Amino acid sequence: MHIHLLQALSPHRLRSSKDTNGGYGTVNDFGDGLAARILKAVKRQTMNFPELLPAYVHAIVETRGHTFTYGVNRLDPRADLVLLQTSITNFQSELAWADRARKELPGVRVGFIGGMSSGNPAAYAGAGDFVVVGEAERALLEPGLAELSGVVNAGLVEDLDDLPFPDWSHLEDRDRSYGYLRARGGRLAPMLASRGCPMSCAFYCTYPLVQGRKFRVRSTENLIGEIEYLQRDFGVDTILFRDPIFSLRMDRIEDLCRAILARGLKFTWICETHPKFLTDDLILLMRRAGCRTIKLGIESGDLEIMKQSRRALPELEQQEHVVRMCEEHGIDVLAFYILGFQDDDPQSVSRTIDYAIHLNTFGAQFTIATPYPGTPWYDALRSADQPIRFDENLEHYNQYRLVYNHPRLTADELHGLKSDAYRRYYFRPGYVFKLIRRHLKK
Numbered sequence: 001m002h003i004h005l006l007q008a009l010s011p012h013r014l015r016s017s018k019d020t021n022g023g024y025g026t027v028n029d030f031g032d033g034l035a036a037r038i039l040k041a042v043k044r045q046t047m048n049f050p051e052l053l054p055a056y057v058h059a060i061v062e063t064r065g066h067t068f069t070y071g072v073n074r075l076d077p078r079a080d081l082v083l084l085q086t087s088i089t090n091f092q093s094e095l096a097w098a099d100r101a102r103k104e105l106p107g108v109r110v111g112f113i114g115g116m117s118s119g120n121p122a123a124y125a126g127a128g129d130f131v132v133v134g135e136a137e138r139a140l141l142e143p144g145l146a147e148l149s150g151v152v153n154a155g156l157v158e159d160l161d162d163l164p165f166p167d168w169s170h171l172e173d174r175d176r177s178y179g180y181l182r183a184r185g186g187r188l189a190p191m192l193a194s195r196g197c198p199m200s201c202a203f204y205c206t207y208p209l210v211q212g213r214k215f216r217v218r219s220t221e222n223l224i225g226e227i228e229y230l231q232r233d234f235g236v237d238t239i240l241f242r243d244p245i246f247s248l249r250m251d252r253i254e255d256l257c258r259a260i261l262a263r264g265l266k267f268t269w270i271c272e273t274h275p276k277f278l279t280d281d282l283i284l285l286m287r288r289a290g291c292r293t294i295k296l297g298i299e300s301g302d303l304e305i306m307k308q309s310r311r312a313l314p315e316l317e318q319q320e321h322v323v324r325m326c327e328e329h330g331i332d333v334l335a336f337y338i339l340g341f342q343d344d345d346p347q348s349v350s351r352t353i354d355y356a357i358h359l360n361t362f363g364a365q366f367t368i369a370t371p372y373p374g375t376p377w378y379d380a381l382r383s384a385d386q387p388i389r390f391d392e393n394l395e396h397y398n399q400y401r402l403v404y405n406h407p408r409l410t411a412d413e414l415h416g417l418k419s420d421a422y423r424r425y426y427f428r429p430g431y432v433f434k435l436i437r438r439h440l441k442k
Contacts (some may be wrong), residue, residue, distance in 0.1 A: 001066045001067075001080045001081060001145070001146060002066065002067045002068075002069070002076070002078045002079050002080050002081070003057075003061045003066050003067070003068050003069075003079070003080070003081045003082075003083060004068075004069045004070070004071065004075065004076040004078075004079035004081070004082050004083070005054045005057055005058070005068070005069070005070045005071075005082075005083045005084075005085065005170075006071055006073075006074070006075065006082050006083065006084050006097055006101065007051070007054065007070065007071065007072045007073070007084075007085060008073060008084055008090060008093045008094040008096070008097035008098075009072060009073060009090050009093060010089075010090050010092070010093040010395065011093075016087065016089050016090060017049070017051065018051050018053070018085050018086075018087040018089075018090070018114060018115075019051045019052050019053060019190065019242060021115070021206055021372075021399065022115050022205065022206030022207035022208075022209060022210060022211070022244075023053070023086075023087070023114045023115015023116065023118065023206065023209075023210050024087055024088045024089070024115045024116050024119070024206045024372055024397070025087030025088060025089040025090065025115070025116070025398075026089065026398055026399050027089050027398045027400070028400075029398060029400040029401075030366075030400070030418075030419075030422055031400070031415065031418055031419035031422060032419060033419040033420075033422060033423050034423070034427075035419075035422040035423045035425075035426045035427055038426075039422065039426070049188055049189065049190050049240055050168070050171055050189070050190070051085065051190075052166060052190045052191075052192065052242060053085055053113070053114060053136065054070055054085060054170070055166030055167055055168050055170075055171075056136075056137050056163060056164075056166050057083065057113070057136065057137070057140060058070070058166070058167040058168075058169070058170050059163075059164040059165060059166055059167040060137060060140045060141060060163075060164060061140060062167065063164055064140070064141075064145070066145075068170065069170065070170040070171070073093075073097070075097075075100070075101055075104060075105060077105060079101075079105060079108055080108065080109065080146075081108070081109045081110075081111065081145070081146070082098075082101045082105070082108055082109070082110045082111070083110075083111050083112075083113055083136075084097065084098055084110070084111070084112050084113070084114075084128070085113055085114045086112050086113065086114040086115065086116040086117040086118075086124070087114065087115070087116050088116045088372065088373075088394050088395070088397045088398075089395055089397070089398050090395065091116065091123075091394040091395055092394075092395060094112075095124075095127050098110050098112070098127050098128050099127070102128075109128075109129045109130075109146075110127075110128035110129055111128055111129060111130045111131070111132065111148060112124045112127070112128055112130070112131045112132065113132045113136035113139075114136065114210075115206060115209065115210045117131050117132065117133075118131075118132065118133050118134060118209060118210045119206065119209035119210065119372070119373065119374030119375075120373050120374050121133050121151045123373075129148070129149055130148040130149050130150055130151070130152050131150075131151055131152065132148075132152045132154050133151055133152065133153050133154060134153060134154035134155045134156060134210065135154060135155070135156050135157050135195075135210060135211070136154065137157050137163055138154040138155055138156060138157045139152050139154035141157070141162070142154075156195070156196075156211070156212050156214070156216070157195075157216070158216065159216075160192075160194070160195060160216055160217065160218045160222075161218055161219050161222045165225070165226045165229050165230075166191075166226075168189065168234050186236075186237040186238050186268075187234065187235050187236050187237060187238070188236065188237075188238040188239070188240055189230050189234065189236045189238075189239060189240070190239075190240045190241075190242045191223075191226060191227075191230070191239050191240070191241055191242065192218075192241070192242050192243060193217070193218055193223055193241055193243050193246065193252075193256070194215060194216060194217045194218065194243045194246070194248070194249075194252075195211040195212075195215075195216050195243070196208070196211045196212050196213060196214045196215045196216050196244075197211065197213060197215070197244040197245055197248075198213045198214070198215055198248075199244075199245065199274070200311065201297075201299075201309075201311050202375075202376070203309065203375070203376050203377050204309065204369065204370075204371065204372075204375055204376075204377040205244075205375070206372050206374070206375060207244045209374050209375065211244070215248055215249070217249065217252060220252070220255045220256050220259050221259075223256055223259075224256075224259050224260070224263060224265075227239065227260070227265060227267065228263075228265070231265070231267065236267070237266075237267050237268065238267060238268050238269065238270070239267060239268075239269040239270070240269070240270045240271075241269060241270065241271040241272070242272075243271065243272065243273075244272070245272070245273050245274055245277060246271035246272055246273045247271070247273040247274075247277040247278060247282065248273070248274075248277055250277055250278075250279065250282055253282060253286065254282060254285060256289075257285045257286055257288070257289035258285070258289075260289040260290065261288060261289055265290075266290070267290055268290050268291075268292045269289075269290050269291055269292070270291070270292065270293040270294075270295070271286075271291065271293075271294055271295070272294070272295035272296075272297070273294060273295075273296065274296065274297055275296055275298075275318065275319040275322040275323070276315075276318075278294075278322045278325075278326075280325055283322070283325050283326055283329060283331065284329060286331070287329050287330060287331055291331055292330070292331060292332065293331065293332045293333075293334060293362075294326055294331055294332075294333055294334070295333075295334045295335075295336065296322075296323070296333055296334070296335050296336065296361075297336045298319070298335045298336060298337055298355075298356070298359070299311055299336065299337060299338050300337065300338060300341065300344075300348075300352045300355075301337075301351045301352040301353075301354060301355025301356065301358075302344075302348045302351045302352060302355075303316075304343075304348075305341050305343055305344055305348050305352075308341070308342070308343040309341045309342070309343070309369075320359065323335075323359055323361055327361070327362065330441075332361075332362040332363070332438075333361040333362055333363070334361065334362060334363035334364070334365065335356060335359060335361040335363070335364050335365070336364075336365050336367070337352055337353075337356055337364060337365065337366050337367070337421070338366075338367055338368070338369050339352060339353075339366055339367070339368055339369065339414060339417060339418055339421065340368045340369045340402060340406060340409055340414045340417075341369045342369070342377075342381075342406070342407070343408075344369070344406075344408065344409065345408040345409065346408075346409065346413060346417065349409075349414070349417045350417070352421075353366075353417070353420070353421045353424055353425070356421070356425055357424065357425060357428070357430070360430055360431065360434060362434070362438070364421075364425050364426075366418050366421040366422060366425075367399040367400060367418075368399060368400055368401060368402055368414060368415075368418060370397055370398075370399055370401075370403055371390075371403070371404055372397060373394070373397075381404060388404050388405055389404065389405040390403060390404045390405075391403040391404065400418070401415070402414045402415065
């Protein structure tokens with residue numbers, strides 16, 4: 001059987017990433033101000049990493065004796081099965097391409113995989129032959145691929161070591177520049193060391209919708225094997241770990257770092273985690289093993305807002321210590337903030353921006369709280385006593401627009417505050433001096 005993975009992208013969203021945001025996808029839209037436009041230009045020029053799911057699909061289908069091709073807004077006439085990786089940010093285009101595939105390739109079967117379709121299978125009813133709920137890899141590993149139909153409840157891959165290493169050769173043939181991180185002069189690939197997230201922010205976060213809340217891990221030897229494979233076969237020298245909380249089990253990361261050092265592996269890496277799961281000793285060990293950037297989910301500078309949003313409350317003193325410790329030892333920190341939680345008002349949003357300026361990390365990203373279809377937050381708003389008006393265009397659900405009738409903030413107010421956040425953060429002496437000091441140290 002010939003399997004074609006069709007990456008359907010809206011014409012204005014050729015730089016979107018479908019692996020991010022729990023598989024719902026994001027499109028970087030920092031706003032309309034000068035700072036936002038500069039950030040968008042920098043993002044376009046500095047970092048472009050490919051989706052991980054197609055590489056896993058490629059590896060699995062070929063180990064099962066099928067042939068595989070990949071196309072961005074392009075069909076393969078040889079296809080017996082067309083798989084579409086779904087996202088909310090390209091929702092309409094994906095449906096349109098599914099319809100086109102069925103019309104142009106008589107007899108072809110069409111299936112939907114990925115975060116958005118897993119969380120909202122009903123949205124794809126009738127648009128294809130099947131929708132996978134859960135992890136697509138699990139469905140593809142099972143026999144009977146040609147017979148899949150309707151809603152396929154695949155579940156989760158229990159032992160992640162059972163997965164083959166992702167195969168990136170479909171991108172090698174098409175474009176040698178994939179995953180190119182120009183700022184570091186090398187090649188970057190994403191990688192997963194674990195799946196699942198048990199944190200309380202599952203109320204609004206999309207990751208548990210596909211990966212579940214059970215934390216599943218890969219063995220250290222399996223991870224080292226993939227790192228060596230990426231370096232040997234694809235010339236990768238920077239790895240972006242895509243785990244929702246990379247260091248949730250700190251002992252695992254200690255073992256991984258020690259193994260990297262023992263093998264003498266030379267590469268740099270990036271991860272995302274929560275300040276709660278970092279210690280001084282672990283930060284130092286991660287730095288020795290090649291970690292150069294840590295992304296931290298700070299979310300809000302207002303503890304009451306975080307409590308109302310069911311976010312685990314941080315210990316502010318420890319959080320600030322982690323940021324300083326990282327940056328003192330040469331690890332850049334990119335902090336994530338969410339503006340416009342349901343209980344936010346202009347004053348609490350301003351407090352979050354003030355707190356971001358106080359932390360003064362190397363980078364800060366301000367997004368807008370978004371109730372994604374399939375999350376408990378979305379369901380709670382839909383069932384509220386007073387009806388909540390939602391934006392009907394799902395492609396607007398990109399983390400940068402207000403998509404529902406907020407009780408305390410208008411869309412113009414919140415979008416203005418977001419633009420103001422970027423302006424206030426990046427256009428100030430304290431940040432400029434930080435960049436100068438960082439440059440002088442290198």
